[in-house]
Amino acid sequence: MDSKFSPAILSNAVPPYGHVIANEKWRGSALVQNFKGNVKVIFEEEPGVVDFYLSNKSCIIYVSEGDLVAGNYYKRRIVRFRNANSSLQGIIIVEKTHLSEQYFPSMQKFVVLELGLTLLPVASQAEASQLIGHLALTEGKDNPFRRRSTSRLLEPVVLALVQQIPGVGKVKAQALLHQFSSIHQLSTTSISDLExxxxxxxxxxxxxxxHHQLD
Incomplete structure (x- = not known):
């Protein structure tokens, strides 16, 4: 399924509103079972490297605690997605736990700084279920406030990530998130615009x- 001969993404993955298209490997998992009743799952046997398609605009690649600890295979999946030249917005969700947190800074550099993708850490699959379920409803709904609503939804998770920057506490993190719509936009902003x-x-x-190598 994830060979070099299979497509990196599904070109026709358009789940109906209130649904997500999920990789077959997640069938029966705690992550899927914890979805609320208003989110339905359509399983796909060959979804490429993507784990969940939220809409025709965005999708999720999920990196589990085990994936992060095991090595660099997850990087190949993400690079394949990035190289697919898709219009899909890729959201990388990663399990940041006591076991995997030492590997997180390296992943953060790779995903956010090198590839310019959105990275969202979660503490467990239960937390991921809630996040993905809300995203499916927000992303899939075709309304002019979709982007703003998603920003409000993700703020607690993104807020925690922004506060990892030295010298940035909760107040400054909130000010930054009010001004910038994504981590990627924040990462490309000049000092003069931040001051x-x-x-x-x-x-x-x-x-x-x-912009500098992280320890």
Whole structure:
């Protein structure tokens, strides 16, 4: 299924509103079983490298605790998706646990800094279920406020990620999320654009976080 001969993505993956298209490997999993009743799952045997299709605009690649600890296979999956030249927005959800947290900074650099994709850490599959379920309803609904609603939905998760930047506490993180629509947009912002929001010192910390090698 995930060989070099299979497509990286499904070109016709358009789940109906309130549904997600899921990789067959997730059938019977705790993640899928924890979806709320208003989200239905359509299983697909050959979805490419994608784990969940939320709409014709976005999809999810899920990196489990085991995937992160095991090595670099997850990187090949993400690169295949990135190289597919799709219009889909790729959201990478990763299980950041006590066991896997030491591997998270390396993944953060790879996904956010090198590939420019959205990375969202979760503590468990139960938390991921809630996030994916809400995303399916928000992303799949065709309304002009979809992007803004999604931003509000993801704020607690993204807020925690932004607060990992040295010199950025909760107040400054909230100010940044109010101004920038994504982590990728924040990562490409200049120091001069950041200074009016968080001050000179924090602006330099943020720019350095995204542009220098992390320890």
């Amino acid at each position: 009016p929001i968080v001050g000179q010192a924090a602006a330099q910390h943020i720019w350095g976080f995204f």
